[in-house]
Structures are given as structure tokens and as C-alpha cells.
Amino acid sequence: MALVQGARVLVTGAFGFIGSNLAVRLQELGVEVLAFGRQHGEDDLASMVAQADAVIHLAGENRPADASAFERVNVGLTQLLCNLLSAQQRRIPLIFSSSAQAEAQNPYGQSKLAAEAASQQLAVESPCPVAIYRLPGIFGKWCKPNYNSVVATFCHNIANDLPIQIHDAGAEVRLVYVDDLVDEFIARLSRGWDGLEWGTVAPEYVVTLGELAQRLNEFKQSRSNLMSGRVGGGLDRALYSTYISYLPAEKFSYALPVYTDERGSFVEMLKTPDSGQFSFFTVHPGVTRGSHYHHTKTEKFLVIRGKASLRFRQLLTGERHELILTADRPQVVDTIPGWVHDITNVGDEEVVVMLWANEIFDRARPDCVPQKV
Secondary structure, X not given: OOOOOOOEEEEEOOXXXXXXXXXXXXXXXXXXXXXXXXXXXXXXXHHXXXXXXXXXXXXXXXXXXXXXXXXXXXXXXXXXXHHHHHHHOOOOOEXXXXXXXXXXXXXXXXXXXXXXXXXXXXXXXXXXXXXXEEEOEEEOOOOOOOOOOHHHHHHHHXXXXXXXXXXXXXXXXXXXXXXXXXXXXXXXXXXXXXXXXXXOOXXXXXXXXHHHHHHHHHHHHHHHHOEOOOOOOHHHHHHHHHHHHOOOHHHOOOOOOOEEEOOEEEEEEEEOOOOOEEEEEEEOOOOEEEEEEOOXXXXXXXXXXXXXXXXXXXXXXXXXXXXXXXXXXXXXXXXXXXXXXXXEEOXXXXXXXXXXXXXOOOOOOOOOEEOOO
């Protein structure tokens, strides 16, 4: 089926962690979500199946108070859903979210295995194509901590200054990020398939509990040491996004140190392991800052308020260059190694300058030699 606007997708477990993320994304595509949750009964399910163009079956029990719920929900609900789909006698694709535990000899795993069998039978005996996904641990925003996700528990506790427990730091966990899972489900429905298929989600990450705790603690410490990790891709990107989603509202912001003197102020915002740091500084009217040169360090200046003169002098040849920078005409200026430079506020209001330097400032080796332009 094509996920066109107005298509109806029944999502069981729609109010849980994965279901909530999936429902939001489907609605963004203009898809109508038929949301089935714990508050609904068999008649509700039958009504939703009758309206559905496709079904994504997420509902299940994994840590019930009574082990009989494994059979009642994981097996019984899946069998009921398959019976209802079969009775429709039309092509309604089914995606079933199973678990890697289906290979384990425990009540939960065995209930998932039985649910898989019911789904496979549907693919054989009806026009409904079925895709089964044996999922590892799923993590991301909105996952309930202290339940069945170690990532959610660690993120919640570390973000809220609570202790975490690790019995075996070397134990490995397999993980899939919820956005990647949702992408796969949507792509599966969009491209279509026939009969029974076993789906996989990529990428899948493997990390030890010790490594997981270390990375999350580094995210927490980045607010005080201002050192950001490589959070633009892969597992670190997904973990960082997940971690900050557990911050309580009162921790959305954090203060930065401000260094002030008669010239203005200087504030460091963010540092990186190997791509420099981001800062901003201010310059009072009539004041000059800088008056130095670098051997290797380079910087980028962007005036975002006021009017400033940025002057240069080549250290060996004496060649000079001057730029007038204003906030209403944004331009980035590089400071060049071997050129003495300074910046002067030539306007009537305070100048504010964004600054990127290609290396973190090292007080022991500042690469900053005083000299007048």
C-alpha cells in the first residue's frame, strides 16, 4: 500500500513508547491512526480492523504482575487480531513487532514465539501480507524508565542526579533507535510486499553497560566542562537526543561563566574534542580588543550587534587590511595566522561578536602573541 494522505493504519499499543513515536510520524504524513490501547476491548478492535488499510501490531506484555498475561495478551490478542484480519477477506498488510527473546526459553519469549506462529498462519491462509520483526532493545524519547529499557533507566537517573546500578559493566546490549524503527515500518508499508517476510532494522548498535553509562555521564558533564562529544551521527547522536529528552523542564537551561573586564565580556559556549570551540565576546564603544597574532590558531568572527572595525597587519611584510563589520550585513571574517589583528567598536552601542576558534584555548600554550596592529 502507499501511505497516502487519508490512509488508515491501525496501531495496537498506540499509547506506549514505540506506538506514540509511530503515531506522531504517521500523522505527520497525513495518515489517520486508528489507535488501539489498553482501554479498548474486542469490539473496538473489530471495528478498527474493519476500517484499516494496514495494521502495525505493537501491543504486548513484557513485565506483567501475573505471568498469565503473557498468554492472554501476547498470544491471545495476536490470535484475535489475526482472526479479525482473516475474516475481512481483503489485503491488509500486518507488521508484527516481536522480540529477540522469541528464541529464549522463558514465558515471555515463548509467548512471542506463539504470536509469531499465529501471524505466519495468517500470511499463509489469507490475502494479508505479514512482516515479523524480532526486535532487540528499543530506545528513544518517551520510553518509560525503570521498566524494561536500560537506556531509559540510565538516562532518567543520570539526568535527574540519581544513582544507576551496573552488575556487569562488560555485559553487552543490542539496541535500535526508535526513529530508525519507525522509518523502517513506514518504508515497509510504502514499498509493500507479498506473503511472509522477516524484517530487520538498521542500524543496530551493540554497546556494553559500562560504555553506555560512560557516554551518558559525559553528556551530563558537558554542561559544566562545555565539552561536546561527537553527537552528530550514529549511536552517540541517538543516545544524546534520548538523554536530553529525560531532562526535567527546570534543567532545560544552564548557566555559563562570564569573564568581564573594562573592554567587555567573554563567554565560552561549547568545546569539541578536535574541532575547536564556540564563544562570543562584547566590546564597549570606543574600545579595542585583540592586538595579537597567532602562529597556528585561526578564528572566525561574526558581528551580530553593533559596528566594528577589524584591522590586520602582515607580520613580515607590513601589509595592512581593514574591514568594517555591521550586524545588518552579516559576514564571517577569518583571522589569519601570521597577521596581527584587532577589533574596535566604532559605533554607539555595544558590539557583540560570535567567535569560532579551530582549537580549544590552552592557557599553557595560548598561541596568542601580543602586538599592536
